[in-house]
Amino acid sequence: MKKDDSPNQGLLAAQDDKILACVHCGLCLEACPTYLATGDENDSPRGRVYLMRAVDEGRLDLLSPTFENHLNRCLGCRACEQVCPSGVEYGHLLEAGRAELWTKKERRGPVGFLLKTVLRRIWIFPGRLRFLFALGRVFRDSKLPALILKTGLLQRLSPRLGFGLALLECSGPRRPKTAPAAKAQTSPEPVEENPKQPALIFRGCVMEGLFGRINDATARVLAVNGFAAEIPADQVCCGALHAHSGDLESARNLARRNIEAFGDGAAPIVTNAGGCGAMLCEYGHLLADDAEFAARAKAFSARVRDVGQALAQTGRPKKGAPSETRVTCDVSCHLQNGQHAGEDSLAMLRAAGVDFVPLNGADVCCGGAGIYNLLEPELSAQILGEKLENIKKTGVGVLATGNPGCHLQIAAGMKQLEKTDLEVCHPVELLDESYRRAGYYSENE
Numbered sequence: 001m002k003k004d005d006s007p008n009q010g011l012l013a014a015q016d017d018k019i020l021a022c023v024h025c026g027l028c029l030e031a032c033p034t035y036l037a038t039g040d041e042n043d044s045p046r047g048r049v050y051l052m053r054a055v056d057e058g059r060l061d062l063l064s065p066t067f068e069n070h071l072n073r074c075l076g077c078r079a080c081e082q083v084c085p086s087g088v089e090y091g092h093l094l095e096a097g098r099a100e101l102w103t104k105k106e107r108r109g110p111v112g113f114l115l116k117t118v119l120r121r122i123w124i125f126p127g128r129l130r131f132l133f134a135l136g137r138v139f140r141d142s143k144l145p146a147l148i149l150k151t152g153l154l155q156r157l158s159p160r161l162g163f164g165l166a167l168l169e170c171s172g173p174r175r176p177k178t179a180p181a182a183k184a185q186t187s188p189e190p191v192e193e194n195p196k197q198p199a200l201i202f203r204g205c206v207m208e209g210l211f212g213r214i215n216d217a218t219a220r221v222l223a224v225n226g227f228a229a230e231i232p233a234d235q236v237c238c239g240a241l242h243a244h245s246g247d248l249e250s251a252r253n254l255a256r257r258n259i260e261a262f263g264d265g266a267a268p269i270v271t272n273a274g275g276c277g278a279m280l281c282e283y284g285h286l287l288a289d290d291a292e293f294a295a296r297a298k299a300f301s302a303r304v305r306d307v308g309q310a311l312a313q314t315g316r317p318k319k320g321a322p323s324e325t326r327v328t329c330d331v332s333c334h335l336q337n338g339q340h341a342g343e344d345s346l347a348m349l350r351a352a353g354v355d356f357v358p359l360n361g362a363d364v365c366c367g368g369a370g371i372y373n374l375l376e377p378e379l380s381a382q383i384l385g386e387k388l389e390n391i392k393k394t395g396v397g398v399l400a401t402g403n404p405g406c407h408l409q410i411a412a413g414m415k416q417l418e419k420t421d422l423e424v425c426h427p428v429e430l431l432d433e434s435y436r437r438a439g440y441y442s443e444n445e
């Protein structure tokens with residue numbers, strides 16, 4: 001069929017130039033976790049771009065299981081973009097491919113129905129989402145999840161549900177197994193009484209709903225480093241879950257609401273979740289064809305900083321009191337490949353003075369990828385297995401990561417698959433604790 005006769009003209013067709021940029025060199029194959037796990041070319045970036053081209057040219061039906069399955073099996077980690085000599089913007093292609101599927105296909109089965117319901121009926125309404133997370137926290141803190149998981153029954157009946165419950169359980173408060181011993185007493189550097197640098201904190205929905213303590217630590221650390229941070233009240237979800245599932249209409253609506261909420265000033269928009277940060281950086285692309293919002297979206301994205309980047313732009317994060325705690329770090333794909341802020345995350349650990357142990361394969365996805373671990377549980381577990389092996393080899397008991405999805409995936413994986421407790425936290429929490437040891441905070445903070 002000639003391309004012009006294809007029934008699939010649409011979002012993928014609009015990405016023609018990006019599809020044709022792929023020269024099929026295959027240099028991305030070894031960087032792709034799904035290709036390495038399955039050995040199937042259709043699970044590689046080159047294979048997926050080829051499938052998109054086939055759909056775009058009308059040689060493959062958009063609704064074919066081959067197209068949908070291999071696109072669904074992509075983690076969206078964007079490791080392939082980092083090694084591609086032709087600069088193929090794979091993330092945008094994936095987004096367009098999934099959006100084609102979302103708009104032209106009724107989501108089948110209970111999982112698809114549930115996903116669509118949650119994304120469209122709950123996630124875009126902040127009040128409903130807050131209520132859902134409040135219920136989740138009450139359930140989590142009731143210790144019931146821990147008891148259910150201990151029996152092993154749910155995991156046997158439904159491994160997917162069992163792992164989902166383990167994810168919720170692992171979002172609970174941090175309980176450091178050992179109090180970090182201070183190596184040396186450090187005097188706090190002076191904190192400016194009137195911090196001059198404005199900043200606007202993006203609190204995120206999973207981060208705010210399950211990890212409010214990390215948002216609080218972020219605000220304290222910013223204050224120590226001279227930021228006068230505010231939290232815009234009308235902010236909403238960043239839209240990452242929607243965009244990655246193909247629901248671009250909802251993602252665009254959320255983006256417009258955030259642009260309004262954060263205004264058009266120059267203050268940096270500070271996030272502490274790699275997944276949210278990478279999405280906020282994409283608003284310029286997401287709204288490029290919106291006559292009213294295109295320019296504002298581009299300016300908004302240019303202001304987005306991970307907390308590590310915001311601190312680095314002050315010249316350094318102030319140093320806290322060092323500790324002998326041995327810590328390894330798994331930066332998170334979106335922080336690394338979307339925001340290019342991996343190095344700034346490590347700088348927070350250096351400022352926190354921990355005993356840092358590098359992690360082999362820290363640049364490889366953990367298999368969490370938003371809700372990929374629930375949608376593609378087998379492949380996710382296979383990819384996670386390698387990450388857990390590498391973590392065990394470090395011999396450390398604490399892992400820092402800059403994204404709540406990775407946090408939950410690694411903590412739950414270690415507990416469920418390896419039957420080992422690993423303390424997982426955010427780099428900014430360790431920096432915050434080092435400031436507390438150094439005496440930056442009053443008793444009540």
Ligand code: SF4
Pocket residue numbers: 021022023024025026027028029045046049080083084085086087088
């Ligand atoms: S590295 Fe880039 S150009 Fe080469 S096959 Fe992969 S996506 Fe295509």
Ligand code: SF4
Pocket residue numbers: 031032033034035043044045048073074075076077078079080081090
């Ligand atoms: S985004 Fe990740 S999983 Fe998907 S093709 Fe690229 S490297 Fe592979």
